[in-house]
Amino acid sequence: MTAPYRTAVRGERLADRYELGTHIDSGGMAEVWEATDHTLGRTVAVKILHAHLARDAAFLRRFRREAINAARLQHPTIVAIYDAVSYDGLEAIVMERIEGRTLRSVLDEHSRLPARDVIDLGRQIAQALSVAHAAGVIHRDIKPSNIMLCEDRRIRVTDFGIAKAGEDTDLTRTGSLLGTAKYLSPEQVLGDEVDDRSDLYGLGVVLFEALAGTAPFDEGNDYATAQARVVNPAPRLSQFRPDLPASLDALVARLLEQDPADRPDSALELSGLLSSITIVSEEFGGGAPGGDRTTIDLRHNSSGVDGDSTGEITPEPKRRDRGRKALPTTPPDSTVLAPSGAPPVGNADLDSANPNDQEGDEPPVDRGFSLPIGKLVLLAIVLGTLGLVAALLDGYRSDPGAAGVTNPSGATDGPDGESVSLTPVQNFGPPIIVSGQAVDPLGDNTENDDMAGNAIDGDPATAWVTETYSKPGFSSVKAGVGYLLTLTEPSAPSELRITTPTEGWRAEVYVGDESAESPEGFTFGPYALEPLEGGGVADLRNASGSHVLLWITFEGQSSPPNPDGEEPPPELENRFELAEVVIE
Template identity: 35%
Template sequence: MVDGLDPTGTSTSWTRTGPGGRDGPIAWGRVDETQVGSGPIDLTRGSLPTGSLAGTTLGGRYRLDRIIGAGGMAQVWEGTDSVLGRRVAVKVLHPHLADDESLVRRFRQEAIAAARLNDPGIVGVYDTCSDDGHEAIVMELLQATTLHQLIDERGTIDPDTTLRIGLRLLDALESAHRAGLVHRDVKPSNVLLCDDGRVKIADFGIAKADDQTELTRDGSLLGTASYLAPEQLTGTDVDARADLYSLGLVLYECLTGRVPFRGDTGAAVALARLHTTPTDPRRIRSDIPPRLADAVMRALERDPDRRFDSAADFRAALLHADVDVPAAVPGPPIEPPAVTTVEHDPPGFGRSERRWLLPAFLILLIAVGIIVAGLLFRESRQPDTAGPTTSSTVAPAEPLPIASVSSYDPQGSGTSGENDSLAARATDGDDLTAWRTETYDQPDFFGDKTGIGLVIHLAGRSRLENVRVSGSTNGWSGQVYVLDGDPDPAGPGDLHPSATLTDVRGPVSVDLGGATGTTVLLWITDLGDPTDGSRHRVEIQEVVPNGSPAPS
């Protein structure tokens, strides 16, 4: 099975469906394996010459075994890497396009763009080759279907699954944006839903680097009409927020089963978004959580300045949507609900017993109250024989002013901590923003690395009563240190922590016992359960130290 695109599109996807059901973290369900892209594709028709390249070896290494799909620019083959002995997907530019230098340049740009990225949510590119007039990109072969096919099968997708898909795509887009790349063609047929529950984004064929000119042909638009951002239509500068708009359209379609803009032609569909405000998805489907709908609608603002500033901001908003998310994906902290107990009369307990039981209980309470009041009155009249005393007044614990915050990665390879540019979000008073670690294969990091943390410098030396921490709910663990000055560049070492956190699965308030210092170090030692397939990370939304100025 191939997860292809519209036959007139500019790109293709590549998957192969294996046997058995889908029992990974996200169960996608079955789809009709004859469906490719927007409709059935006949693999025997003239535009897909299935036998012309079968058995051909490109670059002296990659044997083409069978065609598994095609799009407007290329065919996709399941192949064999004869050097490493592994199955691969080989994307081969259509022969009649190979003479077009601009298209060849775009095709090669896809390999260059994707190869720059190393993220579990982006389809991996292994190699590229040019052989006897054939241009090819070699990439990983996935057991997957596409989001396009899932929507075709189900009509709509439940909010929980939509949320999880969105979170994982935002992780991948954030990685691309950090590398200076804008995808420019985010759409359901470029979203791969792997059998093991992973979500990957494919096709950076029209991606644009910040420092490069746009790859266009004869002034034509690049991207699929239904998912273009308004600025892609008007020719204004395009940045990462265009991808967020397109993802908003994708999530809208997941929730409602349709794109918000329609028309008789691709141009009409594209132009509609310049003059039409999307219908709130809750008017189409009433069970969509309000915050999820609000996040999608903000992503669909025509003015880029009114959208989310970054993929991280969009992700934070989704994390606070009112949707139940399993531990496999970090979700918003949820306060325990109030419990209302309704007691039913057991057999044989009649009204007559209740008539005397309640008054008797009230009399007992009154009697106990009188006795306690008498004892307190007697104690208050006892003479003070202890002599004069000196009292020390401690100011009530309040949120302490913060001078600065930074990430702390003493065993890391870089000059700054992990995601240091996001560190201030952990103390900005906004639960919709967050700092987070990088992703790791193991919950206890790797090699000699023992942890990662946040350093919070207070405005002055303080007595700390407690610190409130909110963030990931995946069972992470760590320690809190109260220090004078900066932590040791080599790590906390043998320092004694002021508090230990274990299996954190929601907001916690940690007792610091009046420890005094100028610095709070939150040191994460275990990343908890996987948050994205088999990958581990922790997100910290807010750290609030509470206390009072230390006595001089």
């Protein structure tokens, strides 16, 4: 006899494996618990269906089917699903626990975000959607509460496929659509068949809201809000943010087109379009439009939980304290620019009593998602008469209640008499490459491995070459491949340069102390690898570590071998060639 459906209780163990701990949140479809996986000894998040949904056989079948489909998605930007459980009247899915905050909670607190950060956020979401769409999974519910912002600056998209389980039933109307109507595509409102481009519309709404401080359609109730996008064209972003580039305004407008045929063709295309936009400066206010710049802490919020989050906020950041470049002591009301070409370090905020006292334009061109998290502390130590250098506390190390960070070296008085810890200068050796290897974590784990040494042999006539793909964008089966460099010892590289005959490629660089085959395992990055004639260069002056990952996000096109000089030469092939890589 089937057990009656019920609510979960703290401390019970599902399937004799997942012990429920802290109740994180409850939404329209499910409640989320932190749990301990006693089989694998790890902490997970468990999403348990509300009893009234679990009783509906049709809904339950769809829920289980979509959970299985979503479990096939493996990518650094997607929250992984580990298991599906039916146990003693409870229906649940077990997923990766994420440390961070939802974009919803950040927007509720700060209204809008710097454009360069929103662009990188959108690019990462597009990468997640590209992987899902290639696997035949449409999200259907892209909204800020389903986007996690992690402490390492990465985003994670959650709840893939869950919205589809709720289609054709009124059982979820009491809660799950509340807050979702703003992000529905016109075809969803009309009940038409949806495809990948429906997710692009939802992402367009998210980008619009994060940049403008308001959603493009918000009519006061769900029905009117949903219908407005069918009847009226979306407003232009430039009406709210005239300071932003016309290219960004036009791209967001394309995403919000009523006809899916007028939107970008794919998430992969969208990722490339976002990568091509550069923000040089903007008139940014971190609160309501026109407000002052404010710092954003990804570790804490007032409630302790973040909407539909599948994880909880951890009290200790994963980023390490680093000290490299000399910077003068900076007054609290100034903007600090990173070395030329490096990611900006953001606004110094040394006055914990008033974190919103800074104004001014955004720093020049940024190379990645760089929300100014919490309390950014910039200190300088004068050594002798030379005025030698100092410590730069990483911009992502933060604690709302602290003026600095603890350090064995002790503390000294900072501005206004605050007690501030000092980070000593760390001495690094020159970056010397020991080995290079191909990495393919999102594919079959091989990528012409036997050719990997050609990229570091000092001979540009030889090369490591990726596999040849039938369609651009790795045939839409994965979001990237990598080339991993190991250095002799922890180093502070200033620059990575590559030589390549390939055209139209895109790549990023990551640096860290630990070896990893995918970007999420690195402390520093992404750093943009800027294409130059015959190669590319990345400014790494913010980074240190003993491992460097060159992560290729678009393989571009290369000429196939033509030893006999055939005319016309063979058509270009979808593959990337790395003739040489050098780190200085």
